[in-house]
Amino acid sequence: MRTKRDPGIRQEAFIHVATKLFMEKGYEAVSIRDILDAVADKTASPSVFYYYFSSKDALYQACVDTVAQAYLSEMRFWFAMDGKTLDEWMLTLVSGMEKYLLDEKALIKPGMPVKNRLFVLDIRDQVTRQISGLWADSLTCGFSLPREEAVSMAHYLAGGIGEMLFRFLTDNQNEMEDVFRMTERIVSFAANTINCPAEQKAKLVSKLKESHNNRKKVSK
Numbered sequence: 770m771r772t773k774r775d776p777g778i779r780q781e782a783f784i785h786v787a788t789k790l791f792m793e794k795g796y797e798a799v800s801i802r803d804i805l806d807a808v809a810d811k812t813a814s815p816s817v818f819y820y821y822f823s824s825k826d827a828l829y830q831a832c833v834d835t836v837a838q839a840y841l842s843e844m845r846f847w848f849a850m851d852g853k854t855l856d857e858w859m860l861t862l863v864s865g866m867e868k869y870l871l872d873e874k875a876l877i878k879p880g881m882p883v884k885n886r887l888f889v890l891d892i893r894d895q896v897t898r899q900i901s902g903l904w905a906d907s908l909t910c911g912f913s914l915p916r917e918e919a920v921s922m923a924h925y926l927a928g929g930i931g932e933m934l935f936r937f938l939t940d941n942q943n944e945m946e947d948v949f950r951m952t953e954r955i956v957s958f959a960a961n962t963i964n965c966p967a968e969q970k971a972k973l974v975s976k977l978k979e980s981h982n983n984r985k986k987v988s989k
Contacts, residue, residue, distance in 0.1 A: 783804060787799070788835065793885065794885065801815055837896045841900070846865070847866070855911055855969075856972065859973055867952040898927075903923075904927055930955055930958065956970070
């Protein structure tokens with residue numbers, strides 16, 4: 770009796786392969802046949818694909834969701850208050866953002882087709898929407914803002930920082946100093962939006978600079 774393969778494992782393989790293809794070629798240039806071939810099943814009929822996904826659009830959305838959730842899983846840790854003081858929370862948040870920039874500074878590599886930017890933008894939009902919720906929760910709990918005010922401010926912060934990060938990543942600025950300057954800009958934008966006292970903002974930048982210098986020493 771033939772053992773039935775686990776659909777979950779096969780589905781993950783489709784998502785993994787399709788994500789790479791969408792990133793390299795863009796949505797329109799990738800066919801279901803391309804995806805089937807890349808999964809290393811050149812003899813498979815399209816019915817194998819449709820066993821897991823109702824359409825290429827459904828697979829595309831699954832790819833966007835998977836990549837977005839991978840980013841968000843780490844970001845949720847940065848945003849969590851978990852008994853931290855306000856200063857500790859802010860330092861964890863901005864240090865996490867700096868790490869993100871260092872890890873993802875070549876999200877769109879030179880020479881890649883412009884079409885793949887739509888895929889990256891769709892990922893960014895989903896991440897931004899969910900980060901807006903994380904900001905709203907943090908502003909409500911950590912800053913004691915009324916929920917309606919926290920939500921409005923969260924939309925502004927998530928959208929503004931998301932645009933800054935996207936432009937930075939697509940400009941291919943690869944040096945650690947570029948990353949640090951971008952992180953400083955994010956700190957300034959967020960601190961000004963939240964109306965942090967000047968001394969608190971200065972202390973945060975100082976600690977961030979110290980962390981940056983330690984990271985430079987380790988990388989040498």
